Amino acid sequence: MILEVPTAEDFFRTGISLLNQAWNNVFELIEYYKLAKDQDMFEDASGEVDYWRAASDELSTSVTLTHQGISFLIKGKIASVNPHLLILSQPKDWPKGCDKGDVYFSDFKTVDTGDLVKIHNTFLPIKLDESFVSFFMSTSRKRNKIMHSIDNNLRFEVNSIIRDILITNDTLSNPGEWFLRRMEYLSTRPWAIIDHDEYYNDRVITECSYVKSILTDSEMKQFFQVSKKSRFYICPSCHSRTSGMGEDTPLFAVLKPNTPTSTNVYCFMCLQYSPVKREKCGEGDCKGNVLADNVGCLSCGES
Ligand SMILES: [Zn+2]
Ligand SMILES: [Zn+2]
Structure with missing residues (x-):
């Protein structure tokens, strides 16, 4: 045997x-x-x-x-x-x-x-x-x-x-799920035992921001099923897991469906759907009208 x-x-x-x-x-x-x-x-x-x-x-x-x-x-x-x-x-x-x-x-x-x-x-x-x-x-x-x-x-x-x-x-x-695999991997490393989750989330957000900046529109569609030309909003779900000290904002969410009355955003990094309110931001000259309770304006980040 x-x-x-x-x-x-x-x-x-x-x-x-x-x-x-x-x-x-x-x-x-x-x-x-x-x-x-x-x-x-x-x-x-x-x-x-x-x-x-x-x-x-x-x-x-x-x-x-x-x-x-x-x-x-x-x-x-x-x-x-x-x-x-x-x-x-x-x-x-x-x-x-x-x-x-x-x-x-x-x-x-x-x-x-x-x-x-x-x-x-x-x-x-x-x-x-x-x-x-x-x-x-x-x-x-x-x-x-x-x-x-x-x-x-x-x-x-x-x-x-x-x-x-x-x-x-x-x-x-798993097509489209690289950043989930990445977070799973980081959360099981030896140093994850002594460090905080927020650090890994900040790190993956920085990596995802870089990846989004270098990929073409067709590559974004191929790897993450979103167009690079989309209007991106802060993902409320990613935002809730950050330390608040990271260098990048998780601008990875798109309206689903992409309509003026849509009340959901979908994040291509964490693959979560989050409910949003459609109200004017009102902060300075921000034209944002997509808000979430835990973040505030998902365009400028002002609460
Ligand atoms: Zn997210
Ligand atoms: Zn705003």
């Missing part, structure tokens, strides 16, 4: 964790970069080039983690059919004596990463399409490209890795 056979859930959990670690690296670089820019710490343009060149280790590690994350999520899909499909099929490759006593799953040689797509597409009803397969292959080449890059383009690799993670989540995990 084979012992400790991993479940689909085991592979999914590891895959999402790897994507989160890649995301952590990327946002650490972005945060320091923003801080340095805000405080004029780069003496000239070459200072920025040096910053991103020095970041090549973190960037290439993020790409590797993303590639591994994709592999684990595909393994999870295969394991949802049968985890034994991940074991090399030739009995001559199996551990000695496996037919005479118990053996651990981890003692078996498992299939090569290069064969995962073929196994997935053979046994699962919905195949991975060609564009995703070539994207998956490209993530392994990307690492070398970063390691050997010497120009300022490395600065843009952070955005490219963010897109890679969103594409992966969209294709292999």
Whole structure:
């Protein structure tokens, strides 16, 4: 008998964790970069080039983690059919004596990463399409490209890795729910035991604000099912979970339905619907007319 056979859930959990670690690296670089820019710490343009060149280790590690994350999520899909499909099929490759006593799953040689797509597409009803397969292959080449890059383009690799993670989540995990996965991940980290929830909520709001700023309209629709051209309001639900000290406002909610009399907003980050009142804000020259009890005006934030 084979012992400790991993479940689909085991592979999914590891895959999402790897994507989160890649995301952590990327946002650490972005945060320091923003801080340095805000405080004029780069003496000239070459200072920025040096910053991103020095970041090549973190960037290439993020790409590797993303590639591994994709592999684990595909393994999870295969394991949802049968985890034994991940074991090399030739009995001559199996551990000695496996037919005479118990053996651990981890003692078996498992299939090569290069064969995962073929196994997935053979046994699962919905195949991975060609564009995703070539994207998956490209993530392994990307690492070398970063390691050997010497120009300022490395600065843009952070955005490219963010897109890679969103594409992966969209294709292999829960479409539209990346930031829920992100909050779940942060809330289960060791330091979550000693820190406050508000910190993680502030952090994810900052990350979501950045993501919203770099994605195109079609990417926003693809990954979060909202148009970038929408009028965005403060999400009452996200707002209630912040510390009030974060650097960004959760401007992630849109009217649902998008009509002048609508009394609900929907947030693309936390996926919550919140009831709103349709009254004039009246603060300065704010033209807002969407209010919530716990925030006040969802346009300007004045209570
Ligand atoms: Zn929200
Ligand atoms: Zn207002």
